[in-house]
Amino acid sequence: MTEALDRIAIDSKTLTMNLFAPGMSTMHRVGLGGLACTLDALQRAFTENNISESDLPARFQTGTPPWEITEESITLHFGKPENAAHYLKKLFEFGFRIQTEGLIYLPGQFKGKVDLPVLADLQTGLMLTFLQHGSSRKLEKKESTVHYLSDDDAGLRIPVTFRKCTWFKHQAGWKEFVGSSGCLKTRQIKLDGSIYPGAAVRHFAYKNQSILKEPLERILPLFFSLVGCLCLPVNRGVGVLLAPEVEDLQDFIRMRPKLNPTNAHQYRATNVEDAILQAKLRTSPLWGFYAIKFQPTPWSSQQKSRVNTCHVGPLDGSVMSKYQRVSESLLPRTIADRSKPRQDQTPNINSDDPQTGFRVDSIVRPLIAANLAKQCPWYSGFTALMIKNNPATGKPFRNQLSFESKGINQMVSDSLLWDQEGESLLVRAIHEAIRQVLGRIRSETDGARPLTIATQSRWDRFRDKLRLDLARSKTPGQLRFVLVDLFSRGKINPTLQSEWSKILPVIRADWQLARDLSLLALASYASKNAENNRLNQIA
Numbered sequence: 001m002t003e004a005l006d007r008i009a010i011d012s013k014t015l016t017m018n019l020f021a022p023g024m025s026t027m028h029r030v031g032l033g034g035l036a037c038t039l040d041a042l043q044r045a046f047t048e049n050n051i052s053e054s055d056l057p058a059r060f061q062t063g064t065p066p067w068e069i070t071e072e073s074i075t076l077h078f079g080k081p082e083n084a085a086h087y088l089k090k091l092f093e094f095g096f097r098i099q100t101e102g103l104i105y106l107p108g109q110f111k112g113k114v115d116l117p118v119l120a121d122l123q124t125g126l127m128l129t130f131l132q133h134g135s136s137r138k139l140e141k142k143e144s145t146v147h148y149l150s151d152d153d154a155g156l157r158i159p160v161t162f163r164k165c166t167w168f169k170h171q172a173g174w175k176e177f178v179g180s181s182g183c184l185k186t187r188q189i190k191l192d193g194s195i196y197p198g199a200a201v202r203h204f205a206y207k208n209q210s211i212l213k214e215p216l217e218r219i220l221p222l223f224f225s226l227v228g229c230l231c232l233p234v235n236r237g238v239g240v241l242l243a244p245e246v247e248d249l250q251d252f253i254r255m256r257p258k259l260n261p262t263n264a265h266q267y268r269a270t271n272v273e274d275a276i277l278q279a280k281l282r283t284s285p286l287w288g289f290y291a292i293k294f295q296p297t298p299w300s301s302q303q304k305s306r307v308n309t310c311h312v313g314p315l316d317g318s319v320m321s322k323y324q325r326v327s328e329s330l331l332p333r334t335i336a337d338r339s340k341p342r343q344d345q346t347p348n349i350n351s352d353d354p355q356t357g358f359r360v361d362s363i364v365r366p367l368i369a370a371n372l373a374k375q376c377p378w379y380s381g382f383t384a385l386m387i388k389n390n391p392a393t394g395k396p397f398r399n400q401l402s403f404e405s406k407g408i409n410q411m412v413s414d415s416l417l418w419d420q421e422g423e424s425l426l427v428r429a430i431h432e433a434i435r436q437v438l439g440r441i442r443s444e445t446d447g448a449r450p451l452t453i454a455t456q457s458r459w460d461r462f463r464d465k466l467r468l469d470l471a472r473s474k475t476p477g478q479l480r481f482v483l484v485d486l487f488s489r490g491k492i493n494p495t496l497q498s499e500w501s502k503i504l505p506v507i508r509a510d511w512q513l514a515r516d517l518s519l520l521a522l523a524s525y526a527s528k529n530a531e532n533n534r535l536n537q538i539a
Contacts, residue, residue, distance in 0.1 A: 014076060015076045017075075018073045019071075019247075019249060020072060028221050030225050030229055030244060031221035032228075032246065033244075033252040033256065034228030034256075035108075035224040035227070036253050037109070037228065037253055038224060039065070039074070039108075041107040042056070042057075042065075042095075045107070046060070056090060058077065066078075069249055071249055071250050071251075082181055084177070085182035088177055093171070095108060096168070098165055098167075102163075102165055103165070104119070106226065108224070108227040108256070109230075109257070109259075110257055111257045115263075115264060116146040117267075118263075120160040120162040121233060121267035121268070122231065124236075124239075125241075128304055129197050130197055130231065131194060132193075132294070133194060135169075135194075136169040136194035138165065138167040139163040140163050140164040140165075143161045144164055145160065146162075147159050148264040148265075149354065150265070150334040155354050156336055156354055156356065157356050158358065169194050170226055177189070177216055177220065188213040189215075189219045191214050191219060197294070197306070198292070198305075199212050228243070228246065229243050230275075233268060234268070234295075235392070237295060240272055242279055243289065244283070244287055245290070258283050261282070262282070265332065265359075266278065268332065268359065268361060270366035272291035272308055273291070273369040274365060274369040276310065276373060277320070280320060281323070281327075285315045286314045288311065288314065291310045293309075293310075310373065312373045322372060322378060322416070323372050326378065327365065329407040330364055330408075332359050332360060334358070334360070336355050336356075337357055363390065363397055363400050363401070363404070364401070364404055364408065367384070379520050380516055382516040382517075385397040386470075386522075405523070408520070408523055411524070420506060422504075423517060425506075426503045426506050426518070427517060429487070429496040430518060431524075432495055433496075434521075435490075436490030436493070437462060440489075440490070441462065442455050463522070467522055471519065473511075476511035480507065482518075
């Protein structure tokens with residue numbers, strides 16, 4: 001009885017896969033899109049004489065390829081039932097490659113030349129998602145390194161490390177679909193995490209009953225979900241799998257190359273929402289995306305488990321415009337690696353070559369990306385960055401905010417980021433009040449003398465006390481008391497005096513958002529050194 005249920009009816013001369021057939025999940029559909037992109041890349045390679053006729057799955061008939069791609073389906077034409085093995089073997093050999101440098105290359109993802117650092121980061125993403133298990137790939141033990149130049153004024157050489165790959169499971173995947181006669185199998189095929197990340201046997205004591213199986217017309221697209229998805233590293237232990245919602249195969253063929261970041265600097269995501277919004281900027285705000293976060297867990301530290309899934313549907317232009325402005329203000333920083341000499345272990349490095357550096361991602365952008373994806377105020381929850389520790393370093397987030405003060409200042413000064421004028425006016429009023437209090441402290445402590453350590457210490461204590469008072473405000477009354485106390489300690493505040501009618505509704509509407517705004521104003525206030533120099537010049 002079980003054997004009969006496992007059998008499926010397939011026309012052995014052709015195999016048709018429909019985008020909206022029963023059982024097709026988001027991963028199945030993005031896999032079918034990946035298959036369409038691979039077939040399109042194969043046709044382009046043959047047309048441009050980049051591959052020979054012997055490398056084709058089957059001969060082209062009067063310029064027509066041995067497959068058919070419509071908006072909703074793909075049909076593979078084998079010609080004869082026994083040709084299925086040869087057809088799928090050539091298809092998989094073209095679609096799943098390894099370059100001589102030991103880097104995985106998926107032709108269906110690209111149009112044109114691809115830089116090695118890009119492939120290295122992509123391979124890192126694959127090893128954190130699809131190919132994380134040792135049985136799904138073979139890697140060299142020794143790490144290799146490729147470099148790219150940073151696009152800022154520093155011009156540093158940024159290394160991207162990887163382990164050379166010699167084999168991965170998808171290359172031999174065609175063998176699971178055909179029998180010894182070369183014809184398609186008619187049994188359902190087992191499914192594992194390297195084909196569908198997160199798929200696993202429910203209970204090993206009942207393995208036969210809980211193992212996942214799929215019919216051939218659904219599992220073949222799953223192999224090509226590796227092509228349709230985009231896998232990005234967050235860091236060495238965390239990865240994000242980005243799966244677009246495919247609704248039109250022809251449209252996906254045109255848009256899939258745009259899903260890839262345009263340069264090596266962008267092949268990092270800070271969180272799942274950041275990955276989705278970046279992808280929407282490159283493709284279309286109307287596309288829907290699923291993003292899955294993989295990372296080790298306390299109960300399974302040896303592998304990366306799915307810990308977070310996020311779906312973002314179509315977004316309007318205003319949200320995407322805000323995110324674009326935020327991403328331009330909070331770019332990843334490149335820092336020179338002082339621990340290494342200019343001439344490192346990489347061969348053929350001359351003394352004139354740039355110094356090696358490393359990338360540091362923003363800690364503010366992931367919070368803003370999550371807010372914009374949920375269509376909340378972009379500064380919502382900023383309080384957490386002022387009071388919590390970074391789990392990656394164990395140190396307070398606020399210690400890192402000073403390195404992003406320039407970008408945060410750009411954001412609070414950008415009128416297009418604010419939905420209400422009163423929000424920006426509240427930030428401006430707090431800035432003026434802080435400046436007046438710091439100036440009064442300077443006058444009381446130093447008078448006309450040059451800036452002293454005593455003044456700097458009092459400034460630091462004032463900033464820390466204001467941060468703690470705002471963060472500890474747990475009721476509307478407590479927040480109003482802290483703000484009134486701050487305003488009263490300064491001189492006449494022109495913004496507060498002329499725009500009070502616009503500022504007060506912001507404080508009354510949602511006191512928690514007002515607290516976030518207040519702490520954002522404190523964080524976006526001019527950096528210590530810049531403000532110290534400014535007040536010193538005024539004195």
